[in-house]
Amino acid sequence: MSVPHTASAPYEVRGMRVTDHRFTVPLDHSAPDGETITVFAREYSDAELPQAEAEQLPWLLYLQGGPGGKGPRLLSFGGWTKAASRHFRILMLDQRGTGLSTPANRQTLALRGDAAAQAGYLTHFRADSIVADAELIRAALGSEPWTTYGQSYGGFCTLTYLSFAPHGLRESLITGGLAPLTGPADRVYRATFSRVAARNAEYFAKYPQDRALTTRIARHLETEAEYLPSGERLTVRRFQMVGSFLGGNTRVDGLHLLLQEAFVPTPGGDRLSDTFLESVHGLVSRAGNPLYALVHESIYGQGEATRWAAQRILNEYPQFRPEAEEPLYTGEMVYPWYFEEDPALVPLKETADLLAAKADWPALYDPEQLSRNTVPVAAAVYTDDIYVDRNLSLETAAAVRGLQVWESADFHHDGIADDGEGIFNRLLGMVRTEPDPDSAA
Incomplete structure (x- = not known):
């Protein structure tokens, strides 16, 4: 043709x-x-x-x-x-x-x-x-x-x-x-969550001061409303997405540089800086590549539904939960709540749910x-x-x-x-x- x-x-x-x-x-x-x-x-x-x-x-x-x-x-x-x-x-x-x-x-x-x-x-x-x-x-x-x-x-x-x-x-x-080549998406996420946890440990061993700072940011976001430049409130679980830095040799130290600019003093007490919020927005927004979130899990779908595999497997790793005593950074996984918090994805929530439920994907x-x-x-x-x-x-x-x-x-x-x-x-x-x-x- x-x-x-x-x-x-x-x-x-x-x-x-x-x-x-x-x-x-x-x-x-x-x-x-x-x-x-x-x-x-x-x-x-x-x-x-x-x-x-x-x-x-x-x-x-x-x-x-x-x-x-x-x-x-x-x-x-x-x-x-x-x-x-x-x-x-x-x-x-x-x-x-x-x-x-x-x-x-x-x-x-x-x-x-x-x-x-x-x-x-x-x-x-x-x-x-x-x-x-x-x-x-x-x-x-x-x-x-x-x-x-x-x-x-x-x-x-x-x-x-x-x-x-x-x-x-x-x-x-x-x-x-x-x-x-075979198997459900679950096995992918079980393997990668373990590696992300190990990478967190490696990062905090290199920058031990960032362990307390990361927890401080998480607890701050639970009690104080901080907003990204696009207008939506920054949640703990969305902040954890900046763990995308951990996937690289050339990028991992960028997480440390980002955290250094987290807080500034204000008349109402310490708040997250505009510089920090702008940088985080660039890392967690899918406005530039929404297809990534929509079809990410389907790349593992062969003959069965993925059913939001990353979210289901995350529940087996409590150290990644936002409410954990010292929450860890997540990686590139996609979760259903992305479609509740990212303005570029909110209109596509039902579409994403249908793709996650699709059970008749052909073999790749x-x-x-x-x-x-x-x-x-x-x-x-x-x-x-x-x-x-x-x-x-x-x-x-x-x-x-x-x-x-x-x-x-x-x-x-x-x-x-x-x-x-x-x-x-x-x-x-x-x-x-x-x-x-x-x-x-």
Whole structure:
């Protein structure tokens, strides 16, 4: 199937040649003659190369983390993109519903009708649809089987690609993104809550003064009304979301810097500073990526309902409860109360509940196909990753024929922000060697 495709004239940005692409794809790939949406992608190549020479380079499709995140907006090559631009034309995809692709948010979803209609629409926004989009885009660009680089959720999409469209892949690189192939969402959260608790302990060992400060902020929020710049009251459980800092090497110390600016003296006593509240708002609002909250748990849904798995499993870990004596920071989990407290999500609460209750999700992976995989694949697994559990990752790696693992304790989930060039070069070198196809190293 060919799809309509438009491309801008190339333009240059700080040593990069940039072209904007728009593709018209089916909303539902099982009904190719039905409703369509637009998917946007941005091409980057080295402007120092003559255009004709750059156009001869093979394509690399970057599948970003998420779900619900748009492709990175580059202002110059650096990190892994600097390394990749030596070998490839890089395509940054705005996965359906994000960025400049047809958007999916509280404003646009209202056009679909009631909550049931909105939920039905959003069933087409998981990895299976993203991979089907990618294959149509690859054909529209006239590309041979291409290289994919999947970070976090992008790795989940890569496993779907390897399952259902391996003919479209030359080789695949994955960082922090080996999803469990089977089992309920519950096992994911049991594993990650344990790792988040350990990461909290590590953080407070490094910054012991922040233990009392964190508890002070929590108790303050229970008794004093503090409001985010968007107008809603900041609750303890929403404050705990700033634990997203704990997922990275390059970000973890930012939590300490944030807490240092928490309180200021006022005529009515100490209050949370405007600076602190502004920073917290940027961390806890989903206005910029509402799709993340709407479909987050569905990325683990295969043949059964997720039923707000993170909230159910959190109840097994009382140290994360807001009323705990010394509450811990949470991670990237999504809870039903997000849709009661975040103005960007409040109108979508019923829609989110319907998605959480959906029990007939189709399979995202084909374990049998993966067991006979022939596409070269290399994956970075981070030992202490709090978002994608190391043990579950290695379980998946062992189930994918020929997948090579590089495990590192030197990085957390955002490793490519720390040493993107080194990690990319290492993985690319691994897929271009000749491993034993029957072993997962």
